[in-house]
Amino acid sequence: MVALSDEEIENIYALVKRYWEDYLKKHGVGPLPQLQREGNYTKAALVLVYLAWGYPNTRWVTKEELTEFVRNYHPKTPDVQEGRHLGMQRGFYVASSQRRNGLNEEELKNAPRNAYRLMTLERPHPSWIPKRQKVEDIDFESIKKNYGYRCATCGSREGEANLRYPGETTRLQEAHRNPHKPLTGDNVIPLCERCNRADRDKWVYDKRGRVVGVAKAEVVINSIKKRYLPEAEVEKLKDFLVKRAGGDSS
Numbered sequence: 541m542v543a544l545s546d547e548e549i550e551n552i553y554a555l556v557k558r559y560w561e562d563y564l565k566k567h568g569v570g571p572l573p574q575l576q577r578e579g580n581y582t583k584a585a586l587v588l589v590y591l592a593w594g595y596p597n598t599r600w601v602t603k604e605e606l607t608e609f610v611r612n613y614h615p616k617t618p619d620v621q622e623g624r625h626l627g628m629q630r631g632f633y634v635a636s637s638q639r640r641n642g643l644n645e646e647e648l649k650n651a652p653r654n655a656y657r658l659m660t661l662e663r664p665h666p667s668w669i670p671k672r673q674k675v676e677d678i679d680f681e682s683i684k685k686n687y688g689y690r691c692a693t694c695g696s697r698e699g700e701a702n703l704r705y706p707g708e709t710t711r712l713q714e715a716h717r718n719p720h721k722p723l724t725g726d727n728v729i730p731l732c733e734r735c736n737r738a739d740r741d742k743w744v745y746d747k748r749g750r751v752v753g754v755a756k757a758e759v760v761i762n763s764i765k766k767r768y769l770p771e772a773e774v775e776k777l778k779d780f781l782v783k784r785a786g787g788d789s790s
């Protein structure tokens with residue numbers, strides 16, 4: 541059982557917050573996870589705090605250990621994804637032992653499999669692309685609740701068998717309704733891993749998960765090119781589709 545006292549959690553969080561304000565915020569790293577929501581620590585904050593424990597002398601922490609820690613506060617957590625999200629989405633330099641991400645052989649040598657490590661709070665993650673950052677802290681729990689914890693496109697329910705792949709347990713992910721727009725709460729729908737993987741960045745959805753536009757014109761273009769339409773018409777169609785996706789699609 542891995543645990544920290546409330547006081548320790550609050551102290552570590554305050555330390556992270558100071559570093560974030562001094563070094564990271566100006567690079568667009570963030571948002572800093574809220575420490576609490578509705579009286580409970582948020583998963584993202586718990587993961588960040590746990591990784592920052594002992595900072596600057598941090599260590600590799602396995603996903604299992606992180607999950608165990610988070611379950612003290614969120615007992616139903618299936619699998620903690622926040623280690624990866626803090627790095628790739630928010631820009632914190634949380635390295636993953638599964639990826640190279642700016643680390644050399646020496647630094648990776650003793651890393652356990654499937655582990656995370658907070659490398660520094662003074663620089664953003666070297667592989668992070670700032671434009672993918674979220675522009676607000678998204679309350680994904682509430683969003684999922686609004687959808688009855690079901691995938692918006694196939695209806696599979698979180699924690700239950702996937703409807704199309706019965707051997708797999710459904711895990712809902714934060715997906716864009718429109719990938720051309722920032723990942724704000726209004727632009728998020730829950731999709732199961734299968735739907736998210738298959739449809740990633742191709743379609744524009746309405747709030748009910750119905751396709752209302754094409755985000756990647758190639759999806760349509762490749763199927764008609766040189767078969768039904770002259771090249772000039774294809775180009776016109778492409779322009780139309782892309783403009784439409786970038787515009788209003790709600």
Ligand SMILES: [Zn+2]
Nearest residue numbers: 691694732735
């Ligand atoms: Zn689905």
